[in-house]
Amino acid sequence: MTATIAMLGTGLMGLPMARRLLAAGFDLTVWNRDPSKAAPLEAEGARIAPDPNHAVRDATHIITMLTDGAVVEHVLFGAGAAGSIPAGATVIDMSSIRPSQARDHAARLAELGVHHLDAPVSGGTKGAEAGTLAIMAGGEPPVFDAASDLFKALGRAVRVGPSGAGQLAKLANQAIVGITIGAVAEATLLVSEGGGDLEAFRAALAGGFADSPILQLHGARMQSGGFEPGGRVLVQIKDLDNVLMEAGELGIRLPLVEAVRDRFVRLARDLGGGDLDHSALFLELLDLNDLSKTPRD
16 A cells, blocks of 8 residues: 555544554554553554654645544644645545535645545444445545545545535534434334334334434434444534534524434433433433333333
């Protein structure tokens, strides 16, 4: 492989993504604010950098998988990592941030002779582990094409437009995810309270028009009450806030997003569920109905 990759951020998503890159044979340096989260990768062949500047200085491609736009901004420009990136290298921001932030970062990096792709992902930790992430990329076609081997190690990448378009597609994705979780929670409660068999219910809908990974995976979590975080509630709120902010700038209203966002906020603020998986919206629905924390058998 000719690409030398620096990975900034090895949390829930970044760690399995880094492992996919190592398994594909890429030369990889990693950095994480909490070094203990990057440490397991050393035994698997990665170099551990003490700071972002050291991580990026010999890289052809820099992947950022960080919490939000403010953190990406700080790591690249506040902490000065952008100044250490070699001219001609490409920053691939796979974090979920606002489209306007992605466009701003692309412009500032271009002044340094550095290319930029905004390439957020969908598929959660399971998709990251399996290398089946859906990758929505914005940026120039030649820059996207040059990163094709890297993307293949992580999932399926589609260029959806110029800078910022990847983040816009991810916001639309998160709107669909949040709303669908709400719909699956209500359907699960309806079937459960009506005496139906939830496992059989999901099997009956498999392959039909209402079927989805959210129905099958998150519906099972709602049934079992297992809400260990894959996609955290607080991250879902951040994404829905970004959706509504973008919608406001476009002069449009998204009433379903507004409603489900308020429910996620209630789950985090009033019920202490901010660090649970976003499928835990089911708990908010149970609380709203003054019911116990698991469906009926």
